Amino acid sequence: MIELIKKSNYDFMGKRHIAFAVSGILSLLGILAIVAIGRGTANLGIDFAGGTAVQLKFEKPVNLHQVREAVGASGIKDAELQDMPTERKVLIIIKKQDEQAVGLSDKVIAAVEKGVAANKITVDSVSEIGPKVGKKLRVDAMWAIIASIVGILIYVGWRFQFSFSVGATAATFHDVLAVLGVFYVFGLEINLILLTALLTIAGYSLTDTVVVFDRIRENLRVMFKDPVERTINKSINEVLSRTIVTSITVLLASISLYLFGGEVIHEFALAMILGVVVGTYSSVFVASPVVLVWSGNKPLVKKS
Amino acid sequence: MKKTVKWRFALIGLAAVLSVVFLLPNTPIFKLMPEGYRTNMPDKGIILGLDLQGGIYLVFEVEGQKAVEQTIVRSSLNIKKLLDKKNLKADVKTEAANIIVTPASADVRKVIEGTYTTMIARESGGSVSYTLSDKEAKAIKDNATEQALETIRNRIDQFGVTEPVIQRQGVNELIVQLPGVKDPKRAIELIGKTAQLEFRLVDDDAPIAAEIPLSIKPAEEEELIKKYADKIPQDAELRFERHINKETNEITKKPMLLKKEIAMTGDSLSEARVAIDSRFNTPYVSITFNTEGAKLFEEVTGRYVKKRLAIILDDNIYSAPVIQEKIAGGNAQITGSYTMEEAKDLSIVLRAGSLPAPVKMHQNVTVGPSLGRDSIEAGKIASLAAFVLVASFMLVYYKLSGLIADLALTLNIFFLLGVMAAMNATLTMPGIAGIVLAIGMAVDTNVLLFERMRDELKLGKTPRSAVDSGYDKAFLTIVDSHVTTLITAAVLFQFGTGPIKGFAVTLSIGIIINLFTSLIGTKAVFDFIHTKKEVKSLSI
Numbered sequence: 131m132i133e134l135i136k137k138s139n140y141d142f143m144g145k146r147h148i149a150f151a152v153s154g155i156l157s158l159l160g161i162l163a164i165v166a167i168g169r170g171t172a173n174l175g176i177d178f179a180g181g182t183a184v185q186l187k188f189e190k191p192v193n194l195h196q197v198r199e200a201v202g203a204s205g206i207k208d209a210e211l212q213d214m215p216t217e218r219k220v221l222i223i224i225k226k227q228d229e230q231a232v233g234l235s236d237k238v239i240a241a242v243e244k245g246v247a248a249n250k251i252t253v254d255s256v257s258e259i260g261p262k263v264g265k266k267l268r269v270d271a272m273w274a275i276i277a278s279i280v281g282i283l284i285y286v287g288w289r290f291q292f293s294f295s296v297g298a299t300a301a302t303f304h305d306v307l308a309v310l311g312v313f314y315v316f317g318l319e320i321n322l323i324l325l326t327a328l329l330t331i332a333g334y335s336l337t338d339t340v341v342v343f344d345r346i347r348e349n350l351r352v353m354f355k356d357p358v359e360r361t362i363n364k365s366i367n368e369v370l371s372r373t374i375v376t377s378i379t380v381l382l383a384s385i386s387l388y389l390f391g392g393e394v395i396h397e398f399a400l401a402m403i404l405g406v407v408v409g410t411y412s413s414v415f416v417a418s419p420v421v422l423v424w425s426g427n428k429p430l431v432k433k434s
Numbered sequence: 435m436k437k438t439v440k441w442r443f444a445l446i447g448l449a450a451v452l453s454v455v456f457l458l459p460n461t462p463i464f465k466l467m468p469e470g471y472r473t474n475m476p477d478k479g480i481i482l483g484l485d486l487q488g489g490i491y492l493v494f495e496v497e498g499q500k501a502v503e504q505t506i507v508r509s510s511l512n513i514k515k516l517l518d519k520k521n522l523k524a525d526v527k528t529e530a531a532n533i534i535v536t537p538a539s540a541d542v543r544k545v546i547e548g549t550y551t552t553m554i555a556r557e558s559g560g561s562v563s564y565t566l567s568d569k570e571a572k573a574i575k576d577n578a579t580e581q582a583l584e585t586i587r588n589r590i591d592q593f594g595v596t597e598p599v600i601q602r603q604g605v606n607e608l609i610v611q612l613p614g615v616k617d618p619k620r621a622i623e624l625i626g627k628t629a630q631l632e633f634r635l636v637d638d639d640a641p642i643a644a645e646i647p648l649s650i651k652p653a654e655e656e657e658l659i660k661k662y663a664d665k666i667p668q669d670a671e672l673r674f675e676r677h678i679n680k681e682t683n684e685i686t687k688k689p690m691l692l693k694k695e696i697a698m699t700g701d702s703l704s705e706a707r708v709a710i711d712s713r714f715n716t717p718y719v720s721i722t723f724n725t726e727g728a729k730l731f732e733e734v735t736g737r738y739v740k741k742r743l744a745i746i747l748d749d750n751i752y753s754a755p756v757i758q759e760k761i762a763g764g765n766a767q768i769t770g771s772y773t774m775e776e777a778k779d780l781s782i783v784l785r786a787g788s789l790p791a792p793v794k795m796h797q798n799v800t801v802g803p804s805l806g807r808d809s810i811e812a813g814k815i816a817s818l819a820a821f822v823l824v825a826s827f828m829l830v831y832y833k834l835s836g837l838i839a840d841l842a843l844t845l846n847i848f849f850l851l852g853v854m855a856a857m858n859a860t861l862t863m864p865g866i867a868g869i870v871l872a873i874g875m876a877v878d879t880n881v882l883l884f885e886r887m888r889d890e891l892k893l894g895k896t897p898r899s900a901v902d903s904g905y906d907k908a909f910l911t912i913v914d915s916h917v918t919t920l921i922t923a924a925v926l927f928q929f930g931t932g933p934i935k936g937f938a939v940t941l942s943i944g945i946i947i948n949l950f951t952s953l954i955g956t957k958a959v960f961d962f963i964h965t966k967k968e969v970k971s972l973s974i
Contacts, residue, residue: 395866
């Protein structure tokens with residue numbers, strides 16, 4: 131039998147203060163991101179912000195500066211350019227919250243064609259999002275977040291005792307905030323595909339938590355005379371290897387996506403990798419300590 | 435026990451057969467099947483999303499208010515005629531969606547309101563303004579959206595796109611999806627053209643007409659309109675004809691003073707086709723009116739002999755030839771400086787009819803065919819890599835039991851694709867990501883089971899009871915760990931756009947099937963092994 135972790139006996143709960151500090155910082159990053167989104171200072175994708183994105187593929191290697199000049203020469207200001215030199219692709223993003231955003235791609239393409247006439251281009255993709263659609267997507271995103279939160283809360287509340295519900299909910303929020311925070315801090319784009327990843331993380335976050343919680347509940351019934359802290363520690367140690375193994379499999383899948391899945395879902399895969407790692411951490415260091423703090427260290431005499 | 439094992443294998447076998455049947459259309463084998471099979475059995479399979487096969491996704495808003503305003507303009511002209519007939523002197527103007535009549539005398543109001551019974555009148559400062567009731571305005575807008583959908587469908591059909599999707603969204607929006615379009619720009623222009631054809635008299639008799647410059651640069655257009663705003667007659671306006679110099683590609687605009695009155699519209703066209711002018715070898719569009727239109731055209735041309743009649747499409751003058759003599763027979767030509775392709779598109783929009791109101795594009799997502807191909811390739815490699823990595827991990831970590839899990843995983847993916855094919859679901863790039871994640875999550879179920887079995891074995895249970903109680907105890911954990919993912923997938927399905935819906939579909943089907951394969955499939959294999967002989971040890 132190969133075992134990742136042989137019989138372990140770590141004092142996870144004893145480190146809860148350090149864990150709370152780390153988790154607090156991670157969550158704070160996420161809250162900062164939300165504030166920045168609200169104030170319009172975050173790097174929102176054009177699906178939320180409105181605007182035009184054009185991805186061009188060049189026949190020969192291209193100088194980004196030259197493309198920037200070409201776009202600028204056509205009178206388009208505030209274009210952001212992203213270079214993908216290995217694939218000879220350039221992404222041109224113009225964020226614009228007005229009606230003119232739709233139909234701008236023709237102008238951009240013509241400008242680049244003119245500016246780098248010696249280099250043949252093919253249009254990889256175009257997206258133009260008008261202010262109305264941008265607004266609709268933002269509203270839909272909001273509803274999606276609310277609906278997911280409500281759905282998860284109802285399920286968790288139905289399946290667990292109150293203190294466990296609080297722990298599971300805290301861990302879920304923590305995971306989503308942490309990933310959002312990391313994206314924000316590194317200036318990565320906050321867009322529809324990231325939101326998809328975040329909601330998936332919220333759903334998946336509970337997988338590891340459930341594994342730990344189920345064992346805690348089981349052990350509480352047997353060890354009802356022990357302090358809760360000891361029971362929780364024992365439970366986490368018992369299921370540590372499966373907590374990690376279930377994460378490893380999803381992590382392997384996410385890494386495959388990240389490495390081979392192509393540019394379209396690169397960021398999605400990155401978010402999933404972060405989410406799975408943070409989710410595993412949080413089931414041990416957020417969900418369980420919260421249960422402990424919430425219910426107190428007194429033995430839980432609760433036979434069912 | 436033996437019987438239930440058999441049943442479970444039968445169930446898995448049935449699911450496998452069904453998956454093959456539904457997936458067949460996605461394989462080259464389907465083409466080799468006999469005709470009878472192809473027509474009677476599922477023939478669609480999984481559909482590739484626009485992001486994978488390339489294509490365009492457009493959202494248009496039909497500006498129904500413009501249709502309302504056009505109705506108002508028509509009504510105002512009729513009101514003017516009506517008042518003239520009764521010898522009532524009144525000034526009739528339109529302002530947005532209002533008709534303003536001065537003076538608001540009792541006689542005038544009686545005549546108008548006798549005919550237009552449903553219009554809402556509001557009197558103020560000696561004028562009376564009429565507007566459509568909300569109900570009527572809504573009906574016009576609604577009708578405009580419906581008609582625009584039909585017209586766009588017509589245009590796309592003539593343009594030649596396989597399997598276009600054109601649907602209405604809400605009150606005034608249209609979604610157009612065109613898979614595999616080679617020239618997106620041209621398609622967008624074709625759809626978005628209002629194509630309202632008008633014939634109007636050029637007002638060369640107005641004294642100011644001689645003052646207007648013959649040709650200007652495009653940038654000077656607004657300035658010119660401003661300059662002449664007060665000088666041109668009330669019943670005329672400035673419009674422009676666009677010229678492209680073939681050698682220098684320089685664009686110039688030729689201003690013309692046009693009568694506001696529309697002599698004739700393109701509503702009564704019966705045919706429009708591209709022809710080549712043999713003298714200059716340039717394309718033009720030849721149009722033919724229906725009987726009614728031909729009569730009207732004859733009358734109009736008869737009335738305006740030796741005058742210039744401008745042919746206007748969507749506010750642009752195409753040409754303004756001098757009418758030499760009355761034209762009978764209902765044929766006319768629209769010449770102008772355009773390419774063969776433009777002439778072809780013009781003939782399509784004229785044939786398919788005009789949009790009842792202009793449309794405004796709100797969203798355009800275009801994916802080129804090469805990016806789509808790259809995505810498919812990347813998706814294949816990522817899926818394969820994920821499968822190999824996860825399967826090897828399971829095999830190394832859980833040995834023979836891991837092999838059973840891998841078998842379940844293979845079935846899992848196979849069933850997932852089968853269900854998608856049966857639903858004719860759309861596979862998108864995020865959808866592929868969903869499959870890859872489902873691969874990772876699918877084995878989680880088996881991981882939880884196996885770890886439980888290990889626990890039971892450590893407690894000294896026999897392999898047989900370790901399997902049974904492992905299943906019993908892990909069951910709820912497994913359900914719990916999947917349900918929340920299902921909740922968010924359902925939310926994503928509800929609120930997500932096309933590609934993301936695809937993600938929600940693959941992920942949720944993947945999870946549900948995973949419950950099936952691991953709780954029924956894997957268990958059946960374990961039970962099967964036990965029915966053969968009482969195993970001494972479990973390879974786990």
